[in-house]
Structures are given as structure tokens and as C-alpha cells.
Amino acid sequence: xxxxxxxxxxxxxxxxxxxxxxxxxxxxxxxxxxxxxxxxxxxxxxxxxxxxxxxxxxxxxxxxxxxxxxxxxxxxxxxxxxxxxxxxxxxxxxxxxxxxxxxxxxxxxxxxxxxxxxxxxxxxxxxxxxxxxxxxxxxxxxxxxxxxxxxxxxxxxxxxxxxxxxxxxxxxxxxxxxxxxxxxxxxxxxxxxxxxxxxxxxxxxxxxxxxxxxxxxxxxxxxxxxxxxxxxxxxxxxxxxxxxxxxxxxxxxxxxxxxxxxxxxxxxxxxxxxxxxxxxxxxxxxxxxxxxxxxxxxxxxxxxxxxxxxxxxxxxxxxxxxxxxxxxxxxxxxxxxxxxxxxxxxxxxxxxxxxxxxxxxxxxxxxxxxxxxxxxxxx
Ligand SMILES: [Zn+2]
Numbered sequence: 529x530x531x532x533x534x535x536x537x538x539x540x541x542x543x544x545x546x547x548x549x550x551x552x553x554x555x556x557x558x559x560x561x562x563x564x565x566x567x568x569x570x571x572x573x574x575x576x577x578x579x580x581x582x583x584x585x586x587x588x589x590x591x592x593x594x595x596x597x598x599x600x601x602x603x604x605x606x607x608x609x610x611x612x613x614x615x616x617x618x619x620x621x622x623x624x625x626x627x628x629x630x631x632x633x634x635x636x637x638x639x640x641x642x643x644x645x646x647x648x649x650x651x652x653x654x655x656x657x658x659x660x661x662x663x664x665x666x667x668x669x670x671x672x673x674x675x676x677x678x679x680x681x682x683x684x685x686x687x688x689x690x691x692x693x694x695x696x697x698x699x700x701x702x703x704x705x706x707x708x709x710x711x712x713x714x715x716x717x718x719x720x721x722x723x724x725x726x727x728x729x730x731x732x733x734x735x736x737x738x739x740x741x742x743x744x745x746x747x748x749x750x751x752x753x754x755x756x757x758x759x760x761x762x763x764x765x766x767x768x769x770x771x772x773x774x775x776x777x778x779x780x781x782x783x784x785x786x787x788x789x790x791x792x793x794x795x796x797x798x799x800x801x802x803x804x805x806x807x808x809x810x811x812x813x814x815x816x817x818x819x820x821x822x823x824x825x826x827x828x829x830x831x832x833x834x835x836x837x838x839x840x841x842x843x844x845x846x847x848x849x850x851x852x853x854x855x856x857x858x859x860x861x862x863x864x865x866x867x868x869x870x871x872x873x874x875x876x877x878x879x880x881x882x883x884x885x886x887x888x889x890x891x892x893x894x895x896x897x898x899x900x901x902x903x904x905x906x907x
Contacts, residue, residue, distance in 0.1 A: 537876035559754030565594035629663035683708030718745035730754035747803035
């Protein structure tokens with residue numbers, strides 16, 4: 529589906545992005561998809577490039593197939609499409625191949641790497657596999673020999689992921705990127721892989737709280753920006769990642785590394801930066817007023833996404849009304865500016881939903897941005 533133009537209210541977010549990262553030419557979105565998914569989502573090359581252009585005309589992305597209905601045999605057809613699209617994209621895209629451990633994964637991986645794939649994507653929920661198998665080990669060995677990263681889904685819908693941590697510890701030379709802030713087992717990964725030399729976490733999370741907690745648990749040098757289109761959008765994803773990074777105290781150079789420098793070093797096989805202690809305190813002060821707003825917004829986002837795609841933005845309206853009520857405070861304390869800004873974003877979301885049911889999803893992006901602002905405002 530074509531990417532819908534962003535409504536004017538997004539200017540407040542793009543203006544903030546310009547402040548948080550004045551030079552966005554080095555941005556690389558570490559997690560994007562092209563093609564079609566069994567769940568009905570699709571994304572075309574021109575749409576992905578248009579979304580990256582919203583960040584910067586030189587912004588890049590790592591890209592791989594979706595859970596494509598034409599994935600058999602061996603994901604060959606979707607992998608070939610992604611390689612072809614990357615070849616058409618004038619260097620903007622780094623293609624990864626998606627592998628199914630149960631379907632000739634090593635042969636397909638070797639074929640794609642020979643054709644220029646820069647990494648491997650595994651989705652243990654969609655492809656329904658575990659990591660305690662010879663097939664999973666064979667993929668790790670392939671990645672280790674080829675010195676390419678493996679990006680692994682570690683988000684919604686996973687059982688405990690200890691077997692992946694076991695495998696990572698067995699192959700410490702293999703670079704892993706755990707997707708979605710590793711929310712499926714964030715505490716376990718952060719603890720067990722604290723000494724692992726080449727573990728990275730991508731930032732594609734709905735809730736900024738998951739991302740803030742990631743900065744409280746792992747080194748900032750191991751966190752890479754990602755937005756997961758077609759499910760997320762690079763502009764909103766980068767806004768969230770950089771707001772959280774600023775909250776965590778990252779300076780300009782560190783934010784540039786998060787936005788693209790760190791993943792570029794991985795793709796170029798440069799040694800990882802020396803990790804520093806986590807940047808966010810594990811116990812942190814919060815504004816009660818903003819916590820109420822954030823709670824309602826997370827309820828609203830849950831209602832929108834309940835039952836999986838497609839998102840139905842109108843389901844958020846009751847919770848948005850409560851969040852706006854919490855923003856109307858005659859005594860806002862130290863967070864008056866944030867409450868006002870959030871209220872304006874939510875008014876914009878209500879208007880979009882009322883107008884067209886938010887077919888293009890920008891209202892959903894406004895709710896995410898509002899929740900991110902609530903979670904990251906200095907108090
Ligand atoms: Zn994804």
C-alpha cells in the first residue's frame with residue numbers, strides 16, 4: 529500500500545527530531561521489511577524509500593522479507609525479491625536474507641550471501657522453531673564464518689528464550705541483534721548476556737517504557753535504532769528512540785551512534801565500541817500526572833492493536849478521552865508544557881480518526897509519540 533503523507537501536526541515531531549539529531553544523513557533503520565505478509569500487511573520499495581526520506585534523503589535501512597505467503601521453498605522467492613529491490617535502491621538498503629531452519633536454511637543462506645546479503649533474519653515465532661536444534665546451530669556457524677549479523681525476533685508471542693541465550697554464549701563471535709528491545713525476555717538477556725561481546729538490541733518497541741528500561745539494563749553502545757515498517761514508521765520510531773536516548777543522557781555523538789553509527793560498524797565488520805555502564809537508573813522519579821496520561825495511552829494503544837493487524841485506531845478513542853482529561857489540569861506542576869503538547873497531539877489524533885478512520889495509521893503514530901513524550905519528560 530502507498531505511504532500516506534503525514535498530517536501537518538507531525539511538524540512538532542519533525543522539528544524535535546531536527547533538534548535531537550541535526551544531521552540525519554547517517555541514520556540506518558536496522559529493521560525494515562519489504563513485500564507481503566500472511567497477515568495482510570504489504571510494503572513496496574517506493575513506500576519504504578519515501579518513509580526513509582522523511583528522516584533524510586540519505587537515510588538507509590537493513591531490509592528483509594515478511595512472513596511471505598510465497599516463502600516456500602526456503603524463502604527463496606521473497607529473498608530474491610528483497611535482493612532485487614535493494615539493488616534498485618541505489619545503495620539505500622542493506623538486504624538481509626530470511627531463513628527457515630526447517631527448510632534448507634544453510635543452502636539458502638549461502639546462496640543469498642553470495643548474492644550480496646549483508647545479514648540473516650530469523651523469526652522463531654512465525655517459523656515456529658526453537659534454538660536448541662542442529663539447524664539453528666548450523667545457521668549460527670554460517671553467520672560466524674561469513675561474519676554477518678543475525679537479527680532475531682524477540683518480541684511479542686515468544687516462550688522464554690533461554691535456549692537462544694545458550695546458543696549466543698556458545699557462539700560469542702556471532703553478532704546478534706535482538707529485535708523489539710528483546711521484550712520477550714529482556715531481563716534474562718540483559719543478565720545472561722551482559723558479558724557477551726557482540727549482542728545488540730533494536731529499538732522497535734510500542735512502549736517507550738520498554739526502551740527506557742533497556743537503557744537501564746544494557747550499554748547504550750549495544751542499542752540500535754529500528755522501526756519495523758510496515759508495522760512501525762521510521763519517523764515515529766526515530767522520534768521515540770531519540771527522546772529516550774536524550775532522557776538517558778546520551779549526547780549528540782552518542783545519539784548519532786544509536787541512530788546509525790553502531791549498526792554501520794556492525795555491517796562493516798568493525799569491532800564494537802567499548803560498552804559503558806547502563807545510562808538510566810533502575811529506580812527513577814516520575815510525574816504522577818504524566819504517568820496517568822501514559823497509562824491511558826497504553827490502554828488505547830492496546831485497544832487499537834488488540835487481535836493483531838489491521839489496527840483499528842477508533843478503538844483508542846475512549847482511552848484518548850481519559851488521557852486528554854488528565855491533561856486538563858489547572859495546576860500542572862512542572863509538566864504543564866508537556867501536558868499541553870500531548871493534548872494537542874491527541875486532539876490531532878481524534879481529528880484524524882474522525883475524518884477517515886485513520887486508514888493510513890498516522891493517528892496511531894500520534895498516540896505513540898504522545899505516550900513517548902509522557903514517559904520521557906524531564907521531571
Ligand atoms: Zn519485523
